Amino acid sequence: MKKLSHLDRSGKARMVDVSRKTATTREAVARGMIFMKKATLALIMDNQVAKGDAIGTARIAGIMAAKKTPGLIPLCHPLQISSVSIDFDFDRNKGRIAIESRVRVTGQTGVEMEALTAVSVAALTIYDMCKAVDKEMVISDIMLIKKTGGKSGPFLRP
Amino acid sequence: MKKLSHLDRSGKARMVDVSRKTATTREAVARGMIFMKKATLALIMDNQVAKGDAIGTARIAGIMAAKKTPGLIPLCHPLQISSVSIDFDFDRNKGRIAIESRVRVTGQTGVEMEALTAVSVAALTIYDMCKAVDKEMVISDIMLIKKTGGKSGPFLRP
Amino acid sequence: MKKLSHLDRSGKARMVDVSRKTATTREAVARGMIFMKKATLALIMDNQVAKGDAIGTARIAGIMAAKKTPGLIPLCHPLQISSVSIDFDFDRNKGRIAIESRVRVTGQTGVEMEALTAVSVAALTIYDMCKAVDKEMVISDIMLIKKTGGKSGPFLRP
Amino acid sequence: MKKLSHLDRSGKARMVDVSRKTATTREAVARGMIFMKKATLALIMDNQVAKGDAIGTARIAGIMAAKKTPGLIPLCHPLQISSVSIDFDFDRNKGRIAIESRVRVTGQTGVEMEALTAVSVAALTIYDMCKAVDKEMVISDIMLIKKTGGKSGPFLRP
Amino acid sequence: MKKLSHLDRSGKARMVDVSRKTATTREAVARGMIFMKKATLALIMDNQVAKGDAIGTARIAGIMAAKKTPGLIPLCHPLQISSVSIDFDFDRNKGRIAIESRVRVTGQTGVEMEALTAVSVAALTIYDMCKAVDKEMVISDIMLIKKTGGKSGPFLRP
Amino acid sequence: MKKLSHLDRSGKARMVDVSRKTATTREAVARGMIFMKKATLALIMDNQVAKGDAIGTARIAGIMAAKKTPGLIPLCHPLQISSVSIDFDFDRNKGRIAIESRVRVTGQTGVEMEALTAVSVAALTIYDMCKAVDKEMVISDIMLIKKTGGKSGPFLRP
Numbered sequence: 001m002k003k004l005s006h007l008d009r010s011g012k013a014r015m016v017d018v019s020r021k022t023a024t025t026r027e028a029v030a031r032g033m034i035f036m037k038k039a040t041l042a043l044i045m046d047n048q049v050a051k052g053d054a055i056g057t058a059r060i061a062g063i064m065a066a067k068k069t070p071g072l073i074p075l076c077h078p079l080q081i082s083s084v085s086i087d088f089d090f091d092r093n094k095g096r097i098a099i100e101s102r103v104r105v106t107g108q109t110g111v112e113m114e115a116l117t118a119v120s121v122a123a124l125t126i127y128d129m130c131k132a133v134d135k136e137m138v139i140s141d142i143m144l145i146k147k148t149g150g151k152s153g154p155f156l157r158p
Numbered sequence: 159m160k161k162l163s164h165l166d167r168s169g170k171a172r173m174v175d176v177s178r179k180t181a182t183t184r185e186a187v188a189r190g191m192i193f194m195k196k197a198t199l200a201l202i203m204d205n206q207v208a209k210g211d212a213i214g215t216a217r218i219a220g221i222m223a224a225k226k227t228p229g230l231i232p233l234c235h236p237l238q239i240s241s242v243s244i245d246f247d248f249d250r251n252k253g254r255i256a257i258e259s260r261v262r263v264t265g266q267t268g269v270e271m272e273a274l275t276a277v278s279v280a281a282l283t284i285y286d287m288c289k290a291v292d293k294e295m296v297i298s299d300i301m302l303i304k305k306t307g308g309k310s311g312p313f314l315r316p
Numbered sequence: 317m318k319k320l321s322h323l324d325r326s327g328k329a330r331m332v333d334v335s336r337k338t339a340t341t342r343e344a345v346a347r348g349m350i351f352m353k354k355a356t357l358a359l360i361m362d363n364q365v366a367k368g369d370a371i372g373t374a375r376i377a378g379i380m381a382a383k384k385t386p387g388l389i390p391l392c393h394p395l396q397i398s399s400v401s402i403d404f405d406f407d408r409n410k411g412r413i414a415i416e417s418r419v420r421v422t423g424q425t426g427v428e429m430e431a432l433t434a435v436s437v438a439a440l441t442i443y444d445m446c447k448a449v450d451k452e453m454v455i456s457d458i459m460l461i462k463k464t465g466g467k468s469g470p471f472l473r474p
Numbered sequence: 475m476k477k478l479s480h481l482d483r484s485g486k487a488r489m490v491d492v493s494r495k496t497a498t499t500r501e502a503v504a505r506g507m508i509f510m511k512k513a514t515l516a517l518i519m520d521n522q523v524a525k526g527d528a529i530g531t532a533r534i535a536g537i538m539a540a541k542k543t544p545g546l547i548p549l550c551h552p553l554q555i556s557s558v559s560i561d562f563d564f565d566r567n568k569g570r571i572a573i574e575s576r577v578r579v580t581g582q583t584g585v586e587m588e589a590l591t592a593v594s595v596a597a598l599t600i601y602d603m604c605k606a607v608d609k610e611m612v613i614s615d616i617m618l619i620k621k622t623g624g625k626s627g628p629f630l631r632p
Numbered sequence: 633m634k635k636l637s638h639l640d641r642s643g644k645a646r647m648v649d650v651s652r653k654t655a656t657t658r659e660a661v662a663r664g665m666i667f668m669k670k671a672t673l674a675l676i677m678d679n680q681v682a683k684g685d686a687i688g689t690a691r692i693a694g695i696m697a698a699k700k701t702p703g704l705i706p707l708c709h710p711l712q713i714s715s716v717s718i719d720f721d722f723d724r725n726k727g728r729i730a731i732e733s734r735v736r737v738t739g740q741t742g743v744e745m746e747a748l749t750a751v752s753v754a755a756l757t758i759y760d761m762c763k764a765v766d767k768e769m770v771i772s773d774i775m776l777i778k779k780t781g782g783k784s785g786p787f788l789r790p
Numbered sequence: 791m792k793k794l795s796h797l798d799r800s801g802k803a804r805m806v807d808v809s810r811k812t813a814t815t816r817e818a819v820a821r822g823m824i825f826m827k828k829a830t831l832a833l834i835m836d837n838q839v840a841k842g843d844a845i846g847t848a849r850i851a852g853i854m855a856a857k858k859t860p861g862l863i864p865l866c867h868p869l870q871i872s873s874v875s876i877d878f879d880f881d882r883n884k885g886r887i888a889i890e891s892r893v894r895v896t897g898q899t900g901v902e903m904e905a906l907t908a909v910s911v912a913a914l915t916i917y918d919m920c921k922a923v924d925k926e927m928v929i930s931d932i933m934l935i936k937k938t939g940g941k942s943g944p945f946l947r948p
Contacts, residue, residue, distance in 0.1 A: 329603075
């Protein structure tokens with residue numbers, strides 16, 4: 001029967017012991033969306049055209065957040081991330097920015113949380129920069145897309 | 159014509175000057191969802207019944223994240239938050255946990271980002287604790303519900 | 317009947333709302349001890365005589381820890397500390413260093429936790445620097461000595 | 475003759491070079507106490523019975539503090555902790571909570587400081603949550619109980 | 633006779649008490665340079681032309697560093713910064729980027745350190761991004777240009 | 791043709807992938823200067839004679855900053871530093887303090903940024919402690935002196 005690995009037998013929180021796991025190269029890809037008014041998205045895209053910093057700021061925030069993950073998520077293991085990249089895709093008609101992060105590590109545990117945190121903080125940063133003109137933005141569909149490396153085998157979102 | 163306040167005339171990022179804004183009491187309420195398999199939610203709810211730490215851990219992670227917001231979101235102002243609380247609501251049939259945060263401050267700028275960050279990190283923490291049994295969870299519908307205080311007047315999500 | 321202020325009616329953790337409290341000047345004094353072998357204390361005192369960094373390092377660690385308190389103690393409010401000082405007193409016969417911190421703030425809540433955290437981290441830093449020669453050191457008697465300012469009135473440890 | 479390893483020949487602070495030490499699995503166990511009025515302890519234990527967050531909050535604070543150790547203790551090495559767990563034991567008659575932490579790592583240096591920091595911050599968190607009803611609590615007897623792994627051999631507190 | 637304000641009478645470090653100082657609006661402007669091979673500067677300027685992230689990344693790093701100043705500089709007071717902006721100026725012939733930061737606060741102490749830290753970290757970030765092609769870059773001439781607000785009166789670098 | 795490694799083909803920032811690089815022992819030495827009025831330097835040197843904390847504080851700030859480097863420099867990899875030491879050299883006639891840091895690691899990437907950050911923050915800390923008596927200090931000549939280990943071979947500043 002399945003159980004929550006971060007809780008001991010009595011249900012108390014703990015950081016799971018990974019000391020016997022093998023250090024392998026692991027990768028995780030996560031994705032998320034932020035929906036906004038079309039006029040708000042237009043302001044961001046115009047800023048891009050004008051070589052502005054809007055999306056670049058969200059990218060840096062996401063990359064830095066990946067490194068802060070073990071300080072944010074209480075039971076996450078500290079890891080020496082090998083790489084992080086974040087891509088943005090714009091859908092002008094739907095007023096939507098898709099955010100995708102890719103994180104790699106050589107370590108005893110995976111980087112799903114790092115990838116999901118990078119996407120979340122990149123989305124929150126876009127919210128912050130646009131909130132003066134649009135408070136109704138919605139951050140949605142944050143999910144793990146892919147995970148490779150480690151004993152449990154690859155995961156690919158169906 | 160509207161523009162993105164966190165960018166200067168040439169589109170470069172900056173932390174907006176709030177030095178002439180009045181320090182008033184401000185509040186923000188944010189909400190978000192995490193969707194999972196019913197069996198996963200059952201594990202969390204069983205842990206609650208057994209006085210376990212699962213939801214308590216997510217709550218603490220969210221509260222601490224509210225305080226870390228200016229370190230995560232590049233152009234956010236540092237603030238001395240007056241209070242943070244986070245509530246969880248479970249829908250066993252939909253496999254859904256709703257998370258609501260409420261943040262208050264007496265300051266020169268609002269706490270929308272703190273409230274949204276608290277919800278996001280609480281949701282990520284739930285993901286972390288359940289990911290060994292369910293990698294397909296989705297974090298969604300993170301949005302600002304209400305905002306009061308400050309010159310721009312109250313906001314209530316329609 | 318008394319209750320724990322950091323827990324709501326249902327016993328859940330929250331950051332207490334201080335938004336209606338008056339900002340006043342508040343001070344807290346805390347104290348603690350670290351006990352060690354006399355030979356270990358002699359090494360520290362010899363380092364002092366030689367203008368070394370041992371106690372200075374513990375002092376800086378304690379001062380910086382006071383500033384980190386809201387990041388360490390989950391339900392602590394962020395505060396703009398006005399001053400921190402830390403003093404050390406050596407008792408060569410008892411193999412004991414007494415550590416006293418004094419923290420001041422103008423704010424809506426007190427700085428007891430900042431003062432106690434400063435003492436704790438200063439003591440841990442001494443432990444760290446001496447642990448290669450003495451693993452049996454004991455940190456003890458960390459307590460609040462005095463607290464002034466705020467509505468609840470002054471506290472002086474009996 | 476023994477000397478303080480964190481100080482160079484002239485007594486100046488440095489982070490000791492561990493680059494030639496072998497990465498082995500290391501464990502440390504630390505313990506500490508917090509003493510309080512019996513009525514204060516009763517409030518905490520009632521909260522436990524009511525499935526509240528008091529002790530869970532202290533546990534999470536301690537686990538997160540273990541990860542923050544190299545940012546708190548100036549000469550501590552950054553480490554990728556493999557696991558942390560914290561247990562609490564209540565003595566209603568003595569008004570005493572005993573806190574025990576266990577930290578594991580595969581690395582070039584030990585985790586004594588992580589274990590001691592976890593205990594200290596868990597105790598400070600209990601102080602914070604109870605200080606509105608009891609300012610005379612005392613944190614005491616923080617000590618290393620056990621240490622295994624590494625060249626210097628095991629340590630077991632006599 | 634003048635003395636170092638951050639040291640007490642016996643020469644020990646302390647965080648100076650600012651609790652009796654008036655909270656006023658204060659501003660600081662700092663400047664610094666990074667010198668590099670002309671070919672290195674050309675790569676950065678080409679990236680700008682191509683709407684790349686190089687300078688934007690350095691700007692965000694500098695703004696975020698201003699907020700981290702009290703965590704970096706041991707005796708600095710925590711402050712709620714009101715604004716930060718950073719500008720870059722390129723001299724293609726001299727292989728030089730000039731960096732200027734401007735920081736504002738309403739508080740009991742000034743923001744010189746925040747402005748100087750922002751410039752330093754922006755310069756270090758440029759070094760980091762270019763070090764694969766040019767290890768001989770030099771960061772120089774970091775200085776305070778202007779300071780206004782506070783009891784000691786305005787400072788303007790001669 | 792050379793290009794900036796921290797930018798992808800389209801010029802966007804990323805954390806470079808080091809997952810295929812071999813973990814080797816690497817060392818970096820950096821240096822920097824802070825220039826001040828002779829009277830200011832005399833105050834620092836008098837403090838040293840009096841066994842004061844001025845230079846010790848700057849040393850600790852620099853060592854701790856080395857550990858914070860990946861949190862400051864957006865595209866820097868987190869690393870488990872093996873050692874850090876910082877030396878100061880005084881030139882009373884020139885009103886100049888030279889700062890030299892030496893950082894070692896066993897890892898997949900080098901520690902140039904850690905060494906440069908340590909020097910920068912040590913210099914900023916000296917500025918902070920002396921700014922009440924001398925606002926015209928200048929931090930200069932921060933540069934990499936030496937780098938060993940890693941595939942690209944040793945670097946020695948000409």
